[in-house]
Amino acid sequence: MELTIARHPVADIQFGEKTRLDDTTLIINEGELRAHLLEDDRLVGADLEIVHPGEAARAGSVFDIIEPRAKAPGGSPDFPGIVGDVATAGHGTTHVLEGAAITVLNELSAEERGGRQDRILEMSGPASEHSHYATLHHLIIVSRTREELAPHVRMNAGRRASMRAAVYLARVGIGEAPTSSETFGPIGPTEPGREGLSRVAYVGQIYSRQRSPEVDEQIIYGVNTNGMMPLLLHPNEWLDGAIAPAYVLSLGGQETYFYQNHPVICDLYRRHQAHELNFVGTVATIAATDNADRDRNCHAAANFAKWGLGADAAVLTKFGGGVPHMDMAVTANILEGKGVKTAVMVSDMSGDRRVESALLFNFPDVDAVVYCGGDDTKWELPAIGRAIAGDPVTARTLAASGEVGAATIIGVTNQQGATHIQSIIY
Amino acid sequence: MRIVHYINQFFAGIGGEEVAGAPLEERSRAVGPGRLLEQLMGEGAEVVSTLVCGDNHAVENEDEVVAAVIEKVRSAKGDLFVAGPCFEAGRYGMISGAVCAAVEAELGIPAVTGMHVENPGVDLYREALYIVDSGQNASEMKNVIEKMAALALKRLTGEPIGKPAEAGYLARGLIKDAFVEKRAGERLVDMLMAKVSGEPFETEMPASSFEATPMPAAVGDISKSKVMVITDGGLVPKGNPDGIRGMAATNWGTYSIEGRGNLESEDYEISHGGYDTRFVEEDPNRLVPLDALRELEEEGAIGELHNEFISTSGLANPLSNTRRMGKEMAEKVKAEGVDAVILTST
């Protein structure tokens, strides 16, 4: 399976007459885009705003960030199960508007969604220096849905609208010559010419069932992980739209942009191409809420890596809070028992920043741990002129100055590889 | 720079165990390992006072010795306090830890000591102090003093201390954020490849280990026992009267179940941010199994159900909190004459 990422750099976004790419300026016809989104009759409106790097602007709370991408004809579908039909993602050519992002904000206040404060996009100042998202030009969308709809349906409408917008905009790249392109794959357990290299698999949790997903929460190929067992995925499927974020980002979840540029998968690809290792494939799994599920999933994930992919080494990441640590560690321990060497990634959850409280796991063979942080990194954000939010209460909160933790600024902390903050033991 | 150095009778050259009862005395110059320390601290550094004390005298009169040391350091106008290194000597390690911690706290000047990782002083003071890893062998004195001097200079100049392994001190068990050049994803693959190829690698977080808890004796006959329920699933009466936080809770509550055959959903709510609470909100017996317990009580299978349950929220909670709350709950359980506890955990 081969995926070509065709990159079209974007250095500016403006509203204008015709949606097109004028050199590196993305011009968007606001009315046409809105009409396109309103084809979904759950929507009654859509607020559209543009923010630029370095601008004194702040937006929140962020529901998702998406890199505008569209599939050229002949390849796999766009976001299968959400925008396109369900078919294996990850082959053909994907046109990418590099440097641009679609940021969709929660339409409902934290209170209406159940009391959780999610993350904010900060475009300037010291806090922004540590978020890749502050370097992008954003089209910000707030979908306005029919009020009588249940909150989860309104979030589903927001998800679909933002992905449709991402595809709609990136279609300007189809037929244009990309500035650069990169081909991912073919890789797999039987690729020839890789003898003697370590056979490395990635085992990643895509959800934690500590929170029961909504019936329409489209996490993998348009479904919500109910009844899910671990799945063998080609790495291109992660990069090309098979996996979407949960509705609640604050529970250790990731953005679509994260999956599109998955740091662990991209790093494994890079080293595969440099012949440092043989990247044999990936397993997508979930963190369970009871023991039978945990045992079953952990064994199945390990078996896929060992017997399906023939891995002799694996990296593992987790999703969500404390219990998923255990699912990941048990999987790693089973792998070690099968002779597959592992390294795992976790985030610090000690609370008081003391090692004795940083309960993890104690399997002697699971001894290679990358430790992400963010709990004691804080910034004093200034009051700001341009605060963009889905509701007036959030807008007022955002406009005011105040101290925020690193985890609040989207793009700074991450427990699946996209962060520079390490928790260091002193 | 004025240095005050604390050493025991042995390193002062007075003698061994036979003089371990020697009281604190002061010499106005460098003695024993202090001479090397003085050299290594560079131009202008001077050990202005060496405090010598027998190890037995020191640990048997700790408060008095600590107070006396603080006074000596104060009157010597010390800029830096150094104790040891103590290697494996347990009593020496404990008093060195105590005087260093007290000098830092009282006088606000840096203190540095050195011990072997298994010295009991390490357990007591590793979090409070920079303790240089001295190893076991006193013949390594020069090497150890070099590390102590380097660490002391960093502390005096305010230079970053660095990680334990790099700077040669025993990890204090404190966690701090740092922005590092390599992203976590890249570090993960780096670490894996080092492990695969048999190269040395340093985990960013060592495995947790917990001391075994002794197995408590069995309850003789539960049909004659008083049973109580505790939960860490955050079940509280509507309105959360004790304000128990849903994350890193610092308190717990006791709630009456007197006269209740089961728990009704309209009377309770959940304060816990770590699991989907809808099922327990719908039926609190799914967390605190009161309906089943009451039946078994009526049937005589349980002697008596204590007429209240204890609840807190067990999520992302520092051990210092949970240890304290556990002790408090145990006292409460004992005071109520409870024989057995069923703890339901989410």
Add this chain to the structure above:
Amino acid sequence: MVQVTSALPIAKMIGSNRTVLGHGIVHVAGDPSLLPEEEKNLRRKLVKQAMTALESEEKE
């Protein structure tokens, strides 16, 4: 004390001596997929398991 939990590996890791496996993190002493009577029976069985563990000298 006996700990009824669905995160058994964690309980064992921290040194809990008497443990009983619960019916899921989100409903440790219940199962909403059962009829109310069945669910209560399930809960009775769980409590009885806990009682047996309390009377036992065996580490479990």
